[in-house]
Amino acid sequence: xxxxxxxxxxxxxxxxxxxxxxxxxxxxxDVPGIPFVDERQQIIGKxxxxxxxxxxxxxxxxxxxxxxxxxxxxxxxxSKELLAxxxxxxxDDFVLPxxxxxxxxxxxxxxxxxxxxxxxxYLFVLDQGIYKGTISIMGIAHAMLEENRAV
Amino acid sequence: xxxxxxxxxxxxxxxxxLAAYVLIFTEKLHRTTAAILGAVxxxxxxxxxxxxxxxxxxxxxxxxxxxxxxxxxxxVTMLRPTGGLEYLGIKLAKMAGGDPRRLLVYLCLVTSxxxxxxxxxxxxxxxxxxxxxxxxxxxxxxxxFLIGEAMLSNIGGAxxxxxxxxxxMIGSASGLDFMAFIVHMGPMVVPAWIxxxxxxxxxxxxxxxxxxxxxxxxxxxxxxxxxxDYPTLWRVTGALVLTVALFFxxxxxxxxxxxVAWIGVAVALLVSTKDPEKLLAGVExxxxxxxxxxxxxxxxxxxxxxxxxxGQQLAAFAADPEQLLLSALxxxxxxxxxxxxxxxxxxxxxxxxxxxxxxxxxxHVTPLWWALAIGVGLGGNVTHIGATANIxxxxxxxxxxxxxxxxxxxxxxxxxxxxxxxxxxxxxIIFVVFFEWFL
Numbered sequence: 147x148x149x150x151x152x153x154x155x156x157x158x159x160x161x162x163x164x165x166x167x168x169x170x171x172x173x174x175x176d177v178p179g180i181p182f183v184d185e186r187q188q189i190i191g192k193x194x195x196x197x198x199x200x201x202x203x204x205x206x207x208x209x210x211x212x213x214x215x216x217x218x219x220x221x222x223x224x225s226k227e228l229l230a231x232x233x234x235x236x237x238d239d240f241v242l243p244x245x246x247x248x249x250x251x252x253x254x255x256x257x258x259x260x261x262x263x264x265x266x267x268y269l270f271v272l273d274q275g276i277y278k279g280t281i282s283i284m285g286i287a288h289a290m291l292e293e294n295r296a297v
Numbered sequence: 298x299x300x301x302x303x304x305x306x307x308x309x310x311x312x313x314x315l316a317a318y319v320l321i322f323t324e325k326l327h328r329t330t331a332a333i334l335g336a337v338x339x340x341x342x343x344x345x346x347x348x349x350x351x352x353x354x355x356x357x358x359x360x361x362x363x364x365x366x367x368x369x370x371x372x373v374t375m376l377r378p379t380g381g382l383e384y385l386g387i388k389l390a391k392m393a394g395g396d397p398r399r400l401l402v403y404l405c406l407v408t409s410x411x412x413x414x415x416x417x418x419x420x421x422x423x424x425x426x427x428x429x430x431x432x433x434x435x436x437x438x439x440x441x442f443l444i445g446e447a448m449l450s451n452i453g454g455a456x457x458x459x460x461x462x463x464x465x466m467i468g469s470a471s472g473l474d475f476m477a478f479i480v481h482m483g484p485m486v487v488p489a490w491i492x493x494x495x496x497x498x499x500x501x502x503x504x505x506x507x508x509x510x511x512x513x514x515x516x517x518x519x520x521x522x523x524x525x526d527y528p529t530l531w532r533v534t535g536a537l538v539l540t541v542a543l544f545f546x547x548x549x550x551x552x553x554x555x556x557v558a559w560i561g562v563a564v565a566l567l568v569s570t571k572d573p574e575k576l577l578a579g580v581e582x583x584x585x586x587x588x589x590x591x592x593x594x595x596x597x598x599x600x601x602x603x604x605x606x607x608g609q610q611l612a613a614f615a616a617d618p619e620q621l622l623l624s625a626l627x628x629x630x631x632x633x634x635x636x637x638x639x640x641x642x643x644x645x646x647x648x649x650x651x652x653x654x655x656x657x658x659x660x661h662v663t664p665l666w667w668a669l670a671i672g673v674g675l676g677g678n679v680t681h682i683g684a685t686a687n688i689x690x691x692x693x694x695x696x697x698x699x700x701x702x703x704x705x706x707x708x709x710x711x712x713x714x715x716x717x718x719x720x721x722x723x724x725x726i727i728f729v730v731f732f733e734w735f736l
Contacts, residue, residue: 206696207429214387214430216517222433 147293149257150250152285153271153278156180159193159237166233168193177280181270182241189270189277192245193237201240202232247272254286306348310601313339314647317594322639329583332590339597348601357596358589361469361555362462366588367580368558369459372537373419374579375565379530380523382411382423387520390431395515397437397505398498401445404428405494408446409453413460414541417450421686425693432699434516439697440704441501443690444712448493448678450686452720455674456486458554459544462588463645463673465554470649471666474548478670481735485671485727489720493678496716529569536565591646599650608654615660622732625668626725628652632672633721637679637713645673664728664735671724679717681709 157171159182171180172195179194200209203224208215246264248257250273257269261283268282317335321328336354343349376382389407393400404424411420424446432439454460458468458478468478498505524530540561543550547557566573598604615624628648635644648669656662677684681691681704694704728735 205429205433205698207426207433207693210426211383211430211518213522214383214518214520216519218515218517219434221436 147254147289148250149248149252149254149271149281152281152289153250154282154285155279158183158277159241161185161238163237164233165198165235165237165240168198168237169195169233175280177282178268180280181245181277182237183277189245189247189272191241191243192270193240194242197242198232198240202235203228245270248281249273250278254289257281258283258286303348306346306601307598307603307606309342309346310339310348310598311603313342314594314598318639318643321643327583328640329587329590332587332594336590336593339594343597343600349597353600354593354596357599358592359466359469361553362465363585363589365459365465365469365553365555365558366462366585368555368562369416370580371562371576372533372540372558372565373415374576375529375533375569375571376415376537377419377423377579378525379527379533380525381530381534382420383427383523384520386424386427387431387516387518387523390518391516391520395435396507397435398507400431400435401442401497401501401505402494404431404442405445405449405497409449409490412450412453413457414537417454417461417684417686418689421447421450421689425690429693429697430518431516433697434518438504438699438702440694440702440708441497441504443694444704444709445494445497447684447686447690448497448713448716449490451674451677451684452486452490452493455489455671456482457544459558461674462584463641464670466588466642466645466649467666467670468554470653471663473663473666475544475554476546476548479545481667482670484731484734485667485724486674488723488727489671489675492720492723493716496719497712500712500715529571532568533565536561536568539564588642588646591643595646595650598647604650605654608651608658611651612655612658612660615655615662615665616658618661621661621664622729625664625728625735628665629668629672629725629728630721632669633676633679633717636673636676637683637717641673641677641684645669661736664732667735668728672721675717675721675724678720679710679713681706681713683713 154175154177156175156177157180159168159171159180161184168180172178178196179192181189182191182193184190208222244264246260246266246269248260248269248271250271260269261267268280270280271278313335317331317338320326320331320334325331326334340349340351340354344351385407386404389403390400393403408420408424425443428442428446429439432442451461455464456479458464458473458475464478467473468475540558543552543557543560544554547554565571566576611624614620632641632644632648635641652662652665652669655665677687681687687709691704691709694702697703
């Protein structure tokens with residue numbers, strides 16, 4: 147089982163992109179987030195769907211009391227207007243500075259350890275500073291099933 | 298230890314105190330960092346100039362105050378995750394039947410009552426986010442409710458010895474017991490509470506008009522799901538009830554309030570089998586160190602003889618029974634005004650040795666203690682930074698995502714100023730009319 151086998155190539159977030167562009171890149175590659183590069187093409191952070199939604203669509207008071215909420219609170223739901231405004235936001239506003247990384251030679255155990263430490267389910271793979279793609283917990287699970295089948 | 302009393306030493310100690318307080322109030326540094334710097338400087342400079350020693354710096358830290366605070370923080374840390382307070386909040390919101398005015402009264406009443414026993418910050422930390430959720434469900438502006446909860450939590454906390462850190466300090470310095478606080482602060486706090494809620498209902502009459510909210514059945518929250526740990530809730534509540542019951546009789550049993558609180562902690566730990574390591578993580582060590590450092594700073598000024606000198610100047614005035622009422626009113630209003638602008642703890646800790654010193658010079662100081670307690674308690678309502686509970690509610694209003702829900706400093710002042718002036722005026726009238734009660 148090698149990390150290189152589960153890398154998914156993805157697009158990269160760049161300054162000036164909108165949230166909808168980022169969401170599209172994530173959906174196309176089936177990953178929860180993508181790296182964000184500056185003008186010098188250096189990865190300076192990541193754009194995460196979860197982070198964007200948390201910042202824009204779920205107020206703190208709902209998160210704190212999620213277990214109490216009933217199913218009829220439709221007026222607190224995400225409106226079409228909110229949806230449109232979120233997707234039209236500049237993606238730069240949602241860049242998280244922390245972007246957990248690995249290389250193609252990173253062992254699975256180390257990759258999983260980094261995910262646990264950083265409380266994330268995906269990592270960016272860079273070889274000598276060049277972005278190769280993303281590995282996710284789903285990719286690792288898929289590789290484990292494939293490996294088991296081969297055995 | 299004998300010290301040489303000199304005007305120079307008094308000036309030096311006053312300079313260190315002033316520098317530390319400037320650092321604390323300007324928030325250039327974290328207040329605990331500033332206070333520790335001040336305590337270390339005061340002790341070091343005092344040793345060099347011979348007016349303060351390490352032994353004295355340690356001895357002036359009021360163990361009764363700090364241990365009582367630690368114990369109450371531990372009880373709160375055990376109670377908070379059980380969800381019992383959220384349960385009560387949702388029940389009351391449903392009882393209000395969608396009427397914003399009743400909702401305001403109920404939520405303010407429950408925060409006041411809990412603030413009498415638990416610390417205000419914890420009470421507001423629990424009720425403020427819940428209030429935002431309830432008001433958002435009812436589609437009404439949460440700002441009036443958040444302002445009301447913070448203000449009435451501050452007022453409720455002033456009613457008991459354990460309700461507010463200044464009261465704990467005053468109780469420890471004066472020897473006044475829990476019952477004495479209830480009996481003397483209660484007749485001032487209850488009218489102040491009524492005046493405040495009345496003013497809030499008037500000032501926010503447009504936002505709280507019935508019909509502004511959605512109907513009764515629209516609070517789609519399941520209070521049963523709020524309680525996450527029934528056994529711990531009952532056990533810790535039992536320990537808390539025992540603690541409060543013991544507070545009522547601690548003076549008869551010759552027990553320190555801090556010892557009573559630790560009996561409560563011991564019982565709660567025993568019956569709830571919670572990991573003490575987790576409970577200790579819930580103790581606000583930064584706050585406790587801030588208080589300890591302030592005691593050391595003020596101890597240095599006291600040791601230099603400056604506070605004695607101030608006491609001697611005031612004694613002639615305060616010792617005259619004819620002037621005692623005026624002195625108490627001056628303390629009350631000065632405490633309220635200063636507490637509105639700056640943190641009330643440094644002011645309270647500075648006043649403790651001055652008032653205690655007046656007593657040793659023959660003045661009858663009991664009314665001054667009550668005046669100080671009610672002054673710092675009500676003064677915190679004027680500005681959004683007057684009390685930590687206010688800051689929490691302002692922050693919560695910013696996260697509410699409702700039109701015009703964000704409480705600006707000026708909005709707070711427009712409500713806080715009349716609330717403080719009216720409540721303190723009513724309290725002053727009660728103080729004057731029933732002055733013998735406070736002797």
